[in-house]
Amino acid sequence: MRIKHSSLNDQTGISKSGCDDLLWEYDSHQVDYSSAESHYEELLIEMERCLYEDLREESIRKELELYEEEDEYLARAVFEHMQLNDGQAEEKGSIWCPICKQGEVRENDHHLIYCTICNLQLDLGNDKMNLEFLRGRLGEVHEEHLDKGCKATPSFFMETGFNLTALYIRCQACNTFEIVL
Template identity: 55%
Template sequence: MEDDCPTIKRRSLKTHPQFNNYSFWKDKVRENCYKRVREDRTRLLWKMRSPAAQSLIDKEFIKSTFQEIVSDELKKIKDSSLSDCLESSNSVPKATDELWEYNGLQDAYQGECEELLLEMQRIFYEDLRTEPARKEPEDQIKTWADEEDEYLARAVSEHMQLKDEQVHKQIWCPICKQGELQQKHQLIYCTLCNLQLNRDDEVVNLDILRDRLAEAHDDHLDRGCRLKPKFCLETRFGLTALYILCQDCNTFEVVI
């Protein structure tokens, strides 16, 4: 008995327009990568200051971070494109994986990745150098975070070679954002405000405090909050400690 149902001719996945427009996806990857570099600049700066990044040269750390961004954007395009293709073709995941290998967007793009990474680095450093010039005069009051940004901009513009070790060790007060933190024996204090940390119970110096502050900012950014946190001194149970707090994301944690 013949089947009355007409034969449905399945459309070849390899003819799907989303996978054959390589130029479109290449531009899309570039656009997304450049956008993320600009949006995540503050996060990248604090990543560079974290202890995990100190073991790498800054250039290597930035390049590695940007490579992760490129890979992530390629994966997003692959996942979204395959999802659309599956909906239109009723194909199976295995077939779409084969299609991705066949069409080779990711493989084809490898030859241009180096150029893309260099452009991402140029945008990152250029934004650091030009941002102060774009500010209005009334907005030129420098905060602690602004000083950190400008310091890093100067460092990368000199090919990551720190010419003055004293500048490298300079730490701005996280409370008043204007004074400099200094140390005398076990006492860490601010030159302008009343911040004083006397840590007789543990070995703490300015280098350790810098790392703790970087970790605190990094953890705060990892929560997805983009507001600048505040810092304060509080005495609890007879111990005075430096805290990071942010009312927007309910952060309140000991820094040191």
């Protein structure tokens, strides 16, 4: 029996492991027939092992493709949702909160930017920054993150250091870490 090349493997795109070449080049004429039965048994077991290994690799490949498709779909949905929220926010003159994603970010007369739901509070003091500047910065950091090709959703958080409180963006998937405001 000599099977060197299978067209089925080419059609399915299943990769062959290194042992497959030796396995399929098995020549029964070189076998001592007194031990032929044990050799055939070993050969069948090895063929079965290679078959299951190929099936497992194909299953993993298909599963990874499904995960990639799902990630791409979710990234598009998040991006479209962000655009929709941005459009609604521009119409109302408000900004959605980047931390809790539920509240509305507002600015009061004392140059304090705050969220109506969570603990987001930025005291701008005498800085020349305002709500419109924050809107622009949020758009910039989101765009920069998407331009890196990362499909994960970044998180935003507040941190105080050296008596200054700042808003940061962080993404664990692509190691993005940047100050927003």
